Amino acid sequence: MTARAVTILGAGAMGSALATPLADAGWAVNLWGTWLDDHLLAACRRGEPHPRTGVPLAGSTTLFDSPDLDDALAGADLAVLAVASAGVAEVTRRAARGLAKVRAVLLTSKGFAPDADGRIRLLPDAMRDTAAEQGVTLPPVIAVGGPCKANEVAARRPTGAVFAARDKALAEEIAKNFATPAYRAEPLDDVSGVEVCAPMKNVYAIALGVCDGLAARGGEPFHDLKAATFAAAVRELVLFAELVGGGLRTAIGLAGAGDLEVTGNSGRNKIYGVRIGAGESAAAAYAAMQAEERTVEGVPAAGLAAKLVDQRAPQLWSELPLFRAIRDILAGHDDPGARITDAVLPRV
Ligand SMILES: NC(=O)c1ccc[n+]([C@@H]2O[C@H](COP(=O)([O-])OP(=O)(O)OC[C@H]3O[C@@H](n4cnc5c(N)ncnc54)[C@H](O)[C@@H]3O)[C@@H](O)[C@H]2O)c1
Structure with missing residues (x-):
């Protein structure tokens, strides 16, 4: 993979933490904060530790405020969606056109999403439905799981994650390109x-x-x-x-x-x-x-x-x-x- 630019959507604990291994692995990292994250970005811009992890943001990270979503996604090869499950639909809706241009979206959010009729869906299905309502087909959604505490990931303590894609070869490729001495993901096909x-x-x-x-x-x-x-x-x-x-x-x-x-x-x-x-x-x-x-x-x-x-x-x-x-x-x-x-x- 020659791709080297990744945009993380959500500047909370997990989104900001992932900037560390991604920067260490050689990626250019854009971190976009939702309309709820202004105070978090402000603290990072002041050079303070991230308020949720207590760890300074990886130095090379470029920060984007909520209105600058299109700029944050421009030129990205991959995206990471790291908002709370309650925000997945709205952030997917706002980001859909930008997400359509990336090769894959990695999803760290954890939850279920009922559809309009109350049927319970898993989050990748809900994201695809939301994007389809905008006339957008999403690229593959990769489920990110495993025992990952945001503060430990941010501080480079050893963490074993899983990346699951329907196409396991894609999960393998991304896992390889995200790997650092401290952060490694097992590729799976069981989304x-x-x-x-x-x-x-x-x-x-x-x-x-x-x-x-x-x-x-x-x-x-x-x-x-x-x-x-x-x-x-x-x-x-x-x-x-x-x-x-x-x-x-x-x-x-x-x-x-x-x-x-x-x-x-x-x-x-x-x-x-x-x-x-x-x-x-x-x-x-x-x-x-x-x-x-x-x-x-x-x-x-x-x-x-x-x-x-x-x-x-x-x-x-x-x-x-x-x-x-x-x-x-x-x-x-x-x-x-x-x-x-x-x-x-x-x-x-
Ligand atoms: N913290 C961890 O160690 C960890 C580890 C693995 C996975 N996760 C998962 O990652 C996701 C984010 O967790 P976190 O720890 O970063 O939480 P957090 O509270 O630190 O950050 C939440 C993020 O979601 C956004 N958000 C919250 N409610 C929203 C809404 N209604 N609309 C739009 N955006 C909203 C916030 O702006 C922020 O960017 C969760 O689903 C969590 O389960 C967290």
């Missing part, structure tokens, strides 16, 4: 498997957080329960991957089990679960985190995933005891620890 594991591991991380919250509340660890919950979550990630036509290897690899491990150790979904396990009601914990502008992506994802199961395979519910438990907990179950215990311990 759907990666796309369903990404939001579902946020859902299951809430349950892992509950286990840690029980420990915080009682002063004694619940490592056995957390490990049983982890194993149950991986088993259910396999079922979700298969539900959308994806594969077991994706769910037990970096995009599923790997990302679940890192998300159950830190991050907003886990913290939300900790609060519940420690005794706060699910509703109060959610409201408190919203007030702190800490989006808990696993909560809406749980509701949309339930619709996905209803729509595509309602018979699967009997094989998803942990997901059913999480749904009950989010709905206000009065004993989250007991509910998870009941779901994940072997039945005798």
